[in-house]
Amino acid sequence: MASNNATSNEFFSMGSEVSCVTYLGEKITGEVIAFDYQTKTLVLKHPSTSGKANTNNISLLNLSNVSDIKVLKEGADQDFELCAISHTKLRKRLNQEIQAKVNMAQGSSMGVTPDGLKVFAFIFKTIEQCRWNDKSILVMDEVLINPPYRSEDCIAKDGKEAKALDHVRKIVEKYHKDHGNIRQVQAT
Template structure:
């Protein structure tokens, strides 16, 4: 087990033997002495040179640690600044999407309706649930069972743009075609191929 006063320099090559007798070897990416966590980068197990494996090792469960090559202690590189507004927007969008999905589950919407809702959300942000119905941009309503013939104008909504209605119909049609081809490819449907005689 690594001593609490031991420090691993970033860039050093280290070999660890875990409590499962597994030998891990790699370059030190990070080390936190307070929680005894060592992060190692190793060659990818799939053999692709453009990839690497990352191991996070709790040194409390390591029986042996050897430094194979010590890297010179150098100042840490400066990290790029984060775009906090972009991160908070992304987090808010993710939270909103999860809340909309929870609303769908609570109102007893079928899995098909939930998938269609998420598919529409990928291209249009203004999508919400009104009971079991999907309302897009306050103009188009999609009622259960969420088929093409269930797409219509939202009567008490905004003035309907013909392009919006036709676009949503195309999205619903494509969604159902994709779902049908998925079910055929997964073996839940049977696609028969017959030889052609001449």
């Protein structure tokens, strides 16, 4: 069964393997673990992107945002045992994502450059204790990163936190190295 219109009157049985393409071009393939016809929500289980054994990613797809769905393999009618979900971890992850979006919106509203927003997001993945201080990034209330957000733009807030400063500089250097930013110059 294939469909160009993801909101058609399809039903997805548990255990089926499906491949979806979102309107943004993202392809997601996984095993159906739930489908809600009323809200057109499909829940897929697929291998973890973290690479950890015995873990899976769970994707909730609003079929209104899916351009194409193909059923690769029909699921057999059988009972499925759902894995336990840690509500504490889920709540923590939700709060982290909300805070990340709020931080990005704050930076954007202050006129921070797109590169500055990306550096902030990269640091936030490692160190959640970061916030905007005008157009500068304040990390752990100890290190300030001023525009244009290179490693040499990192300064210790009180001039004493050498360990924290070195750590943040390494993260900023890694961002620029990973993103091929030629402007990044090794701090001396």
